Amino acid sequence: MRASWSSLAAVMMAALAGSTVPVFAAPLGLPPVPIPADNPQTPAKIALGAALFNDTRFSADRKVSCATCHDPAKAFTDNLAVSKGFNDLTGTRNAPTLLNAAYMTTLFWDGREPDLEGQSKQPPINPVEGGLPDHETILRIMRSDPTYVPAIREVFEVEPAAVTITHYARAVAAFQRTLAAGDSPFDRYYYGGDKTAMTDSAIRGLAVFTGPGRCVSCHVIEQTQALFTDNRFHNIGVGFKRIHGKEEKIAAEFLVAKKGGADVDVAVLTDPDVSELGRFAVTESLTEVGAFKTPTLRNIDLTAPYMHDGSLRTLQEVVEFYDNGGRLDPGDPLSGFLSGGIRPLGLLPEQEADLVAFLEALTSPGVAGTPSSVLASQ
Known part of the structure; x- marks a missing residue:
C-alpha cells in the first residue's frame, strides 16, 4: 500500500485516539525510511511529535512553531525567500521542505546537524527563530500540560518530571520521519x-x-x-558574490569566534556574510566555502x-x-x-x-x- 501525507495524518489522528496503527510503508520511488535503533517509531510517539511540532508556545512570542516555517499547507515550507521567526525577525536562509527529510544524511543547508533529533532542538532557541533563551520553556510545558503528561508516560515510560530535551527531540523527529512523499x-x-x-x-x-x-x-x-x-x-554560485574577495577574512574571523565558543547555529542565521560560508562553517575547509547541500x-x-x-x-x-x-x-x-x-x-x-x-x-x-x-x- 502506498502512503501519502493524508494517510499519514490519519495514522497520527488514530494514534491520538489510542488506536493501534502499523508503521506505514514507503511510497513508490522511495526506499524504506531509516529508523535509528534508539528512537523506534510508534503511533503514539508520532502523535506526540505532531503535537509538539505545532505548539506555538515553544517560542518567545508564543506565535511560532515548527509548522510556521514548515507549513503542511505549503509542502512543509513557508514560500518565503528567508523565514520569519518570532516578532517577524528574519534569518538568512530559505526554509527547506521537511518532506523526505528522513532520508537526509545531514540536516540544514550546511549539514551542521547529523540527524533529525539534533536538528529539532535548534530552532526554538535560535534568536531569529523561536527566540527562547534555552529549552526550559519547552520542558516546563511538557511536564505540566494535561495532554502531554499522559502521552509522555505512554511513549517514553517516564514521569513528566524526568522529561529532557532529548525526549522532545525524539518525538518531533519521529513525526518528521512520517513525511515521506513519493508516488509522483x-x-x-x-x-x-x-x-x-x-x-x-x-x-x-x-x-x-x-x-x-x-x-x-x-x-x-x-x-x-x-x-x-x-x-x-x-x-553553484548562489550568493557567493556577496563575500567573494573577502571570503578568507570572513572565514578567519568566523573561526576565531567559533573557537571562542560562538554558536554556529546562531551565527549562520544572523550574519549574512557568515551564512554564505556554507559548509565551511561545519568542516572549516576553505574548499567548501560557499558550498551548500x-x-x-x-x-x-x-x-x-x-x-x-x-x-x-x-x-x-x-x-x-x-x-x-x-x-x-x-x-x-x-x-x-x-x-x-x-x-x-x-x-x-x-x-x-x-x-x-x-x-x-x-x-x-x-x-x-x-x-x-x-x-x-x-
Missing part, C-alpha cells in the same frame, strides 16, 4: 511502468534531466528509487522560492540559472570557486520548457501547496 507521476512512469503517468513534455524533460542538463549528477535517480539528491555539498527535487513545484537564500522565484528561473552556468562568464575569476560541472549548458528554449514540465511531475499526491508559477504571479 514520475514514480508511476519510471518505477510503476505507467507510460501514461507523465505528459510528453515531461518525458522529454526527463531525457534532458539525465542527458544534456546533467541534473542527475547531483539530483540522483537510481534503479529502484530516487531521492533526487546526492546528500553532498556544492558551490543538494536539496531534494521532490515536490519542488510547491516549495518556491528556491536556493539557500530564496533568490530564484520560479522553476523557469532555476533552469535558466543552471543553463547560464551559474550566471557567471567562464572567464569570471569567481568561476574558479564553483563546483565542477557548473558551466553553461546551451539548452534550447523548448528543452528548458520540457525540463520544467518534468520538475512539475515530481509532485506527490496529497501534498498541499501552491505551484511556483502561481506564487510568482501573486
